[in-house]
Amino acid sequence: MLKKRARIIGVPMDLGAGHRGVDMGPFAVRIAGLTPQIMALGYEVEDDGNVPVKIQEQMDSGDPKLRFLPQIVEVCRELAEWVEEAADAGDTPIVIGGDHSIAMGSLGGLSASYRKRSCDLGLIWFDAHADFNTPGTTTSGNIHGMPFAVLMGYGAPELTQIGGFSPKFHPDRVALIGIRSVDPEERDLVKRSGIAAYTMREVDERGLPVIMREALARVTAGSSGFAASIDMDCFDPGWSHGVGTPVTGGLSYREAHMAMEMIADTGKLCHVDLVEINPIFDSANQTSEMGVELVLSALGKRIL
Template structure:
């Protein structure tokens, strides 16, 4: 499906404590993102990176939450940017940055949709609040905040609460869920496919059930793809690796299946850390995933390589 795509980078690392995810957007770009999307006929514009602060107070006094002001300020900017992109009739493709940026993305998307569905592809549930978080890192809180749970500064991003309803969320690939998050998942009856569930059922079944489940309830689906959902043996450039994850092959199958979903309205890819990567493997494979989400196939990749070779020979 041909889309009008607007890329926006969010060079944020303060949702956690490992420097480097702020370099993720440029790392993904340098791995050939624009060329690949244009190669499959997409109408794509790169709107650059949001100008955001990269330093902040490490921890709020007396509260189990870090860098609140900087993250709220950046999330407000992202929410406005994403909202404008949708208003222009384009598809927001957001490049992170750590997963805290999802608060801004969802705040911008939910202004235009009454019932946003969210596919949270991640090793973690990211549903902590300051009361349940073992670290105070905000990249472990964006989904809870988007549901209206947690610190008021986070839940009110965009000027309103409740961007997404619990029954409109599907977790895929989870395998490192904190006790408070597990309790919330059970209380709110949030749909979850663990990494083991995916292995047992197969990715084709998981995606088919997910799309059907959300399509029956929602007027649009947002994909929030954290690359640490993939096993770190294949995706080493992440700050919070968790063993026994989904494979790259399974993940490629997932995005290819989602490419056919007509109600996919926005997407973000987060947590690429070039400083922890090996030979740019994580950035390059992330570009493969994004390309597949927008219709790239093995055949179209081969055509692009052939065209580049012919151009080089002509020069």
């Protein structure tokens, strides 16, 4: 029986974020034992190292509505190539950020691989924020607030056309879970987009298992696989505090693991992003260790 294969790709980029330090995330996650623990699940693991990223001190931020746009496009294009190659080889890419703008590259590359095979792809996105801003709605100009919109075809053409096609996903096969901080104009675009967006109020009222069953039915229906893009600020900062933009009232530790375990139960997970871990705000690398635990649960680690 062939072993499953995972491909780890680090992206030490903070160009899309408002706080420095998230570029250290890939190093902290590796130190937390990502590779040996995935191997313990029975995977063959290859670590491709880090996509090259220039530091902010080497460049000008440029357009205040699209800060560091050319540099982010360059990184995301290269990342897309790395992920596409890994997916073409049948590996499961595990992409470690870095800020959430890297998802434009990672999921762009994954989508390109599936598109070549005429296969449909789903996406489940865990985040405290909708990440659905555009240059016309952003108040900060930070591109890490835009990647979900970009993947759905909204925003600057330089970003939406990474990989040469747009959108990367159909709204009927996309779900967003955990949001509790959304800008007013961003809210309108989320509603118009046709994606399924589950706020923390809905999680509280209906319960996470119900939400996850709905979301997973959506992202797996008619698809050959789905990606999970995990922003660690989705979870409550009481236990996941090593992030740059924490928002009180997120998923609990057990809810987070339940979500990942339910993902594993589908058998259709084909890609993971783990993003927005900022070691500067962490304590003894706890958030990185918890992020690794969540990835393991998504890949099939069980209590019994």
